[in-house]
Amino acid sequence: MTTFVKFCGLTDPAHLAEVPAGGAAGFVIDVPASPRNLTLEKAAGLIAEVPSEAEAWAVVVSPSAELIHRLFDEVGVDRVQVYGEVPAGLEFLEVHHLVPSVPVAAPGAATSEARIPPAEDYPRVHLDAAGQPLPGGSGVRPDWEVCARIVDAHPGRKFVLAGGLSPENVGEALATVNPWGVDVSSGIESAPGVKDLAKMRAFRQAVEEFEHGHA
Numbered sequence: 001m002t003t004f005v006k007f008c009g010l011t012d013p014a015h016l017a018e019v020p021a022g023g024a025a026g027f028v029i030d031v032p033a034s035p036r037n038l039t040l041e042k043a044a045g046l047i048a049e050v051p052s053e054a055e056a057w058a059v060v061v062s063p064s065a066e067l068i069h070r071l072f073d074e075v076g077v078d079r080v081q082v083y084g085e086v087p088a089g090l091e092f093l094e095v096h097h098l099v100p101s102v103p104v105a106a107p108g109a110a111t112s113e114a115r116i117p118p119a120e121d122y123p124r125v126h127l128d129a130a131g132q133p134l135p136g137g138s139g140v141r142p143d144w145e146v147c148a149r150i151v152d153a154h155p156g157r158k159f160v161l162a163g164g165l166s167p168e169n170v171g172e173a174l175a176t177v178n179p180w181g182v183d184v185s186s187g188i189e190s191a192p193g194v195k196d197l198a199k200m201r202a203f204r205q206a207v208e209e210f211e212h213g214h215a
Contacts, residue, residue: 003174003207004181006160007200008059009036011193013049018200021053026081026183028059030067035193036185044075057081057099065089072097081126095121099160103130104142104150114150119157126183129163139164139186144176151178167202171210182207 007019008026019025027043028036038046047056055078058071062084071077072094081099090098102114104127116125127147129140141164151159161179166187173182188203190196 001204001207002211004158004160005204005207006057006181006183007185007188007195007203008057008162008183009034009185009189009193010046010195011036011038012195013046015195015197015200016046016049017051018197018204019051019054020204021051023181024055024057024079025050026057026059026185027077029071029075030063031059031061040070040075043077047076055079059083063087068094068098079124083128096123098122099124099126101126101128101162102150103128104146104163105130106140107143107145109143114146116150116154116157119154124158124160124180126160126162127179128183141165144173147177147179165203167199167206170203170206171213174207174210175214 001020005020005023006026009028010025016025027038028034029038029043031037050056057079058077059081065087068080068090071080079097079099081101083101100117100122102125104114106129127142129142147161158180160181160183161173161177162183165173165182165184170182184203188195188199
């Protein structure tokens with residue numbers, strides 16, 4: 001696949017082999033209210049099992065600088081996806097490997113202009129539905145038309161689209177928004193926090209079928 005695919009909210013080592021080559025495994029860390037939450041220690045054990053051709057991403061909410069340091073230095077993640085504020089006191093390389101999550105309103109909701117952080121600081125940007133109390137897995141879709149305008153307005157930026165994606169709609173999302181990558185959590189689950197191998201494989205297949213149809 002040429003589309004970047006992130007499987008997020010992983011908690012079971014049995015599912016790590018399904019992470020696409022060139023994609024990422026996402027781990028929700030230090031967010032106790034999430035059904036997908038992991039401790040740093042548990043995440044470190046899982047990250048050691050992530051296929052070498054995929055990245056390991058931590059997903060955090062309003063983290064401290066100390067947590068960011070620990071995720072890179074102790075847990076061994078490749079990138080940290082941040083909901084909320086990025087803390088001060090980070091090193092350049094840490095900032096460069098952060099992926100800020102930019103909230104986008106749901107379809108039909110009042111919209112304010114999304115603030116896209118500068119490319120020189122953040123090579124990758126995450127687009128997700130606004131107003132979610134927890135990161136990932138809400139199943140709520142951002143307005144794809146708004147997301148498409150953001151992508152069009154920032155050519156060359158690596159936008160990762162999230163929110164309400166599933167095997168059934170990811171092809172439409174790719175056609176509408178044209179993001180660099182996609183991020184899925186609840187859309188590949190049988191219950192909150194429980195990943196479904198068949199749905200994970202169906203999601204990958206749907207992305208591949210879209211790419212073959214647009215080759």
